[in-house]
Amino acid sequence: MTKIVVIGGVAGGMSAAARARRLDENASIIVLDKGPYVSFANCGLPYHVSGEIPSRDSLLLHTPETLRAQLNLDVRVNSEVTRINREERTVTVNGPEGTYTLGYDTLIYSPGSKAATPPVTGLDHASVHWLRTVPEMDGLIARIEGRSEFDAVVVGAGFIGLEAVEALAHRGGRVTLVEFAPHVLPPLDSEQAEWVDRELRKHGVRVVTGTSVEAISDANGAARVRLSTGEVLPADLVVMSTGVIPDSSLAKDAGLELGLRGAIVVDGYLRTSDPHIFAMGDAAAMRQEIGDGDLIAPVPLAAPANRHGRRAADAAVLGIGRAADRVDDAHQAPRVLGTAIVRVFDLTAALTGANRRTLSAQEVDHITVHVHPADHAGYFPGAEQMHITAHFAKDTGELLGAQIVGGAGVANRINVFATALKARMTANDLADLDLAYAPPFGSAKDPVNMTAFVAQNILTGQMPVWYSEDLEQVAREALILDVRSATECEDGMIPGALNIPHTEVRDRIEEIRKASAGRWIAVHCASGVRSYLATRILIGHGFDARNLSGGALTLDVTRPDWKQNPS
Amino acid sequence: MTKIVVIGGVAGGMSAAARARRLDENASIIVLDKGPYVSFANCGLPYHVSGEIPSRDSLLLHTPETLRAQLNLDVRVNSEVTRINREERTVTVNGPEGTYTLGYDTLIYSPGSKAATPPVTGLDHASVHWLRTVPEMDGLIARIEGRSEFDAVVVGAGFIGLEAVEALAHRGGRVTLVEFAPHVLPPLDSEQAEWVDRELRKHGVRVVTGTSVEAISDANGAARVRLSTGEVLPADLVVMSTGVIPDSSLAKDAGLELGLRGAIVVDGYLRTSDPHIFAMGDAAAMRQEIGDGDLIAPVPLAAPANRHGRRAADAAVLGIGRAADRVDDAHQAPRVLGTAIVRVFDLTAALTGANRRTLSAQEVDHITVHVHPADHAGYFPGAEQMHITAHFAKDTGELLGAQIVGGAGVANRINVFATALKARMTANDLADLDLAYAPPFGSAKDPVNMTAFVAQNILTGQMPVWYSEDLEQVAREALILDVRSATECEDGMIPGALNIPHTEVRDRIEEIRKASAGRWIAVHCASGVRSYLATRILIGHGFDARNLSGGALTLDVTRPDWKQNPS
Incomplete structure (x- = not known):
């Protein structure tokens, strides 16, 4: 009987455990999580803060009991692994009933990330909260419960920061958003981030960019937040969303190979430098089997973690070169494009692939396209404008990255760009894409086609x-x-x-x-x-x-x- | 000065004319259309019938005057070409001021299609209407104007037929839909068409499939529609939407090569068998430069016609192998997948690529996947279920076709499938697609990923x-x-x-x-x-x-x- 031990019971870890069970009815599969909940909807937390998801229970997708009944998994919460003993293939667990050792044939390591904490004094103030786990969410809600208005400072204007801003504004908060980078949503190019900035201001959010928080102090139970500009903001609540770093300390202690930002280096099948240990999610980063095999930065997003958990189970249980590998590229690493999307009040912002900063840093010769098409035929009621920025390689015309800000239809087109990126499509390919058109849904020349037409015109010199x-x-x-x-x-x-x-x-x-x-x-x-x-x-x-x-x-x-x- | 003559002033023809002007400021470009309007929104006609597009003028995107001002085009309406004289490179035109001859260096032939008229007696009855041009729309509306209720029979349950049904129901019509094929929306597989059938019935439409109309006779000004079942339906209005056939008679008379259904055969650059004549849109069909170069049936859809008009102008004005051809596949024919979408009351139905009937006819060994995912995370309010049917090649796992019926998110995923089809992606590729996820927009495992996971499970024998x-x-x-x-x-x-x-x-x-x-x-x-x-x-x-x-x-x-x- 194969023994599989999984560290981390959300996203990657739980996907791996569930897939492993479906592949091997007889394996012993034990899932260890240091927190009190597994398989919770971490991406849904901001929407319960806002009240848009009214039921807290709906965030708890599974319990150890349901996972036992459906998948015969042995799920142990409040159980922290304190050590990986690679030689004897065991882990040391500190659980509710004390410390013990578990043996494994395969170890799935998916502990996620830790909050990246900036050098701010006073982070232990009672007003300061994070929004990454259910208990953190509970604490944050308790802090503002019953207040119809309050002052909030959100530190960090990434995806979760923006979701927190919207949630708090929705609950009546007077929100100030503080971002160290020159603009909100730093992964976006500046001209796209500006639309998001406008939307935030339109909804009464104060946006302070190019500024850091230096200290948090107490003022009769509330906080005083001092910025690098010298300004002091009153705050009943401070939400920290300044990014994450891989939680790879166990892996480091065990001597596994680490890469950028301390992420565990894995191959296309999520194997670490120890063939018995697989890693994925926020803690890991995949060595890209394209180009010169460069290490890449970890991509802390839910969707790749989920897919990679499944893929790791396939590799672990079925062995590498699983039966599904019927096509040439199956051994190629999945291409994590960092596709992401966020709703900011009435606006949607999305991106996939490289932005201008990355392309400049890597000295990739490229052209940039800006178009502002409507999501569907202009003569049909309700058309909403979107703003597309897309980058193409100057020599080959290959799509390198795309960003869209707008209303309806943004998710649709960013997914087309993401699919095209994976397929390494060029402007010529995108110009010929045969996308769905009827007046309520698109245009005879779809926004993606239009982007490609403009790229062709620039690349060929037709339109300097x-x-x-x-x-x-x-x-x-x-x-x-x-x-x-x-x-x-x-x-x-x-x-x-x-x-x-x-x-x-x-x-x-x-x-x-x-x-x-x-x-x-x-x-x-x-x-x-x-x-x-x-x-x-x-x-x-x-x-x-x-x-x-x-x-x-x-x-x-x-x-x-x-x-x-x-x- | 290059002389370009364009026959047909909508979709393909107008796209070609506009692109030709942008490529060559000095060319003489004359657009001839036998109807009174050019550049009208033919896909929008049903939505003006319904009243959803209130202004008739908004369907008329351009006039000869605006096209003259913006693009210096010489647009001549009510001008029918009666003959193409290939030897002397002229066309004979019958216009408002009589008959004359026009010389050309390049002829762009995009006359569209004619209604395919079934063998029904009484089609000249005043109640019988088509819905393909602005005058036809005007006539149809005049027939029901001022009536708060009326009996209508729509013949043909394709895309335009369904749009007509919805429009007439919206105006208070008691609508019966008659379809000769075994189910509505014949391009869909039967299990998907059934959802559309249910939606129609739910909104009070009577659906009669596997039945043809045999005769239309008069009853005090209204019509009596006799079906092949012997039943007779009363009708104040009969809408014929039984498909189209290429309007290629001029091309036939001129000796151009014709293919299936009489469509003009063109290559990947829209060139006919005469190097000075290009054709596109409903009248043409592209010889596929894949496999054994088989002829394919014409695809009478607006989006390919528009893209092909632009492509033809590139080929005609810049010459074949235009400067944009920087990648290996640029000479490959665009792959027309027949991607289409239609709104049917609260439902959306969409398809791309091959259906079961085509695969069976071509004896392609394939597996089929059926999944019913939600458009976004189930714990986020408003999730709507969609029904996906997808076909994959049994040997390679290549995606062959997909169909989706549902609510929100259908257009999004059909576009991903269409992009994947063009890139010849396999189930393994789709399983790794990095699509946009946040709770309001998708799931960590997107419906497209889920489809691919199931395909992998079937292809590998994991799930018989x-x-x-x-x-x-x-x-x-x-x-x-x-x-x-x-x-x-x-x-x-x-x-x-x-x-x-x-x-x-x-x-x-x-x-x-x-x-x-x-x-x-x-x-x-x-x-x-x-x-x-x-x-x-x-x-x-x-x-x-x-x-x-x-x-x-x-x-x-x-x-x-x-x-x-x-x-």
Whole structure:
């Protein structure tokens, strides 16, 4: 009888345990968790804080009893493993009834992560809470229970931080969000994060970026939160969401190979450097079997943890090269793209693959596309605009990453991009994607197709572009030609720009030639569509014309001075 | 100056014309359309009938004037091409001011399709309408204008037929839907079409399948519609939506190569057998450059027509092997998967790739997966169930086709499947897809991942299955084991089935052994999940056990006798 011991009873660990049982009815499978709950919906915690998920019980998907009845698992809560003894293949467990030793043939190690705690004094104040486990959630709710209004400071504007902000605002909190990075949702490119920032402010959240928390002190039971700017914020509640680090101390003590941020290094089948130990989830990072096999940073997301738990059980129980491996690429490591999505009030923000910072750091030569399509046909009621930023390799046209902020249809398109990334699709492939279209659901040229069309135009030189971050230099060396209507221009123009509506460009070529005085023409409109037409007309007349990627909609969000500068 | 003549001013033709202008500012581009409108939203017509799109003008996306102003196109409506003279590269045009000849360097031929008219007498009756053009829509609306209730017969239950049914029901019509095929939405597999059938009936629509219309006669201005069953239906309005055939008569007269259903054969760049003539949209069909280069049937959908118009202009204006062709597969034909989606009252039905009928006809050895996941985490409010049927190649595990019927999230997942199909992904690839997850948007194991997991289990023999269509034979040779709860079984069971809840299977193995009397065990539950666990337990105990694909949810829709047969 095979003995399988699983450390960690959520996401990866529980997926592995359940799959192992389905693969081997006769194995002994013991799941150890140091907390009081297993298989709880950790991603649902913020929504119980908000009240949107009214029942706390609905977060507890399974109990040791249901797991025994359904899967014949031996689940032991409040049981912490204190040591992995690799030589004799045992773990030392500190449980409710004392300390004991368990033998294993296979050890599944999925303990998750620990909160990354910044150097802030006073984190032991009663107002300070985290939101990663059910007891932490309970404590947080107890802190604000019965208060119809309160002051809250959320530290960290990542996914969980934003979910906490929304939940607390929903409960009547006056929320200040403090983020050390230059903008909220740091994995997003800045022009996309700006939409999220606006949405937060629109809902009364104060957003403080580029700022850290230095100290938390007491004020009659409430907290005083001192920022690096010197400002002091009153707070009945402080929520810490400043990221996580792999909980790999046991693995380190046991001498397993560790990588970036102390994550346990695993191969495509989740095997650690010890063939009897598998790891996954927040504690592990996969060695990518692409390129030069570089180590990658751990990706602390629920979905890969769940999939990897299943995959690890397949590898452990069936042996490597399981019967499912019927295709060439089956031995290839799963490609963790870091696909993520978050709801921020009425907005949805999502991303997959690389962002500009990663591409710059890795010196990947790329082009960037900005488009602002509607989620479905514009003539059908209820169309909502989305903002897409996508990066493509300059040489091959391969998609490298995509980000979308908008309303309806964001999850749909980010999933298409994620699928395309896994398949290493190029702009040409995406241009031909045959996606679902009927007026309530899409457009004949889907937002993904549109993104690819623009990428093709840039890659082939059909549409030379300039980017909003280069505005100052562009303003010095080019004639800025604003091809929006005169009415639109009344709300503001780039200083020094010339306004000629796009339908008049053909007839006013000589006027443009005179105004340009030999300079290149930096064309723009609101979203980049009309200015593309104008750019092509100008190129057809021999001008060096380039189009502002994403138009004023992109420029605007990155240039707060725009509105104040009507010409 | 290059002369480009475009025949057909919607979808493919207008996309080609607009793209050609953007590629060549100096070309002469003339667009000829025999109707009074160009660039109208033909997919939106049913939604103006319903009133959901209130403004008729919003369907008219462009006029000859706006196209002149924006794109310098010479658009001529009410101008029918009566002949293509390939030798001298001219077309003969019959326009408002008489007949004339136009020369071309490149001819873009995108006239669309004609309604496929079944052999029904009386189609000239005033009650009989089609819904393919703006004038046809106007006529249809005029027929029912001012009536708060009326009898309508819709003939043909394809996409447009269903949209017409919904629109007419919305306006107060008592609607009967008549379909010649055995079920509504013939491109769907029968078990999926059944959900659509139920939704129609739920909203008061009478559905008559396997039946044709034989004759339409007059009854005091209204119509009498005689069916092949002998039944006669009264009708104030008859809507014909019995499919389309390519409008390729000009191409035929000009000697261009035609294929299936008379469609013009084009290559991956939309070139016809005449290098100066390109064709796309409903009139054309692409020779697939995969396999043995078989001809395929035309795919009369708006989205491929739009994309192909753009692609044809690239090929025509830039020449074949346009600069964008930086990747190996760029010369490969776009893969038209026939991805389609339709809203039917509160339900959404979508499909991509091959269905069971196609796979059987082509003798492709495949397995089929049925799953019924929720669109997002079950513990988050508002989760809606979807029903997925997916086909995979038995040898390689390659995805061959997928269909989804449900509520929220259907468009999202059909687009993932469509993208995966284009990339020729396998079940293993889909199992590792890194899709967006947060409780409002998905599940840690996305419906697409779940579909792939089940496919892996079937392909590897981990989960032997039986299918609902084999019930009669299964009932003769196997013990049917229903592992739902006793309460669920009160609503009905398969006659002769034994009920043992899945959590009791381990303890009641000997009881099952006795009942089976050496037969194999046909396990089932409601959706196929609990019965999968039971199947694995039984296999672990040495039984030949197989799981009902999709469970009672799939069986039920295909077996109307189910409810009437409690054991």
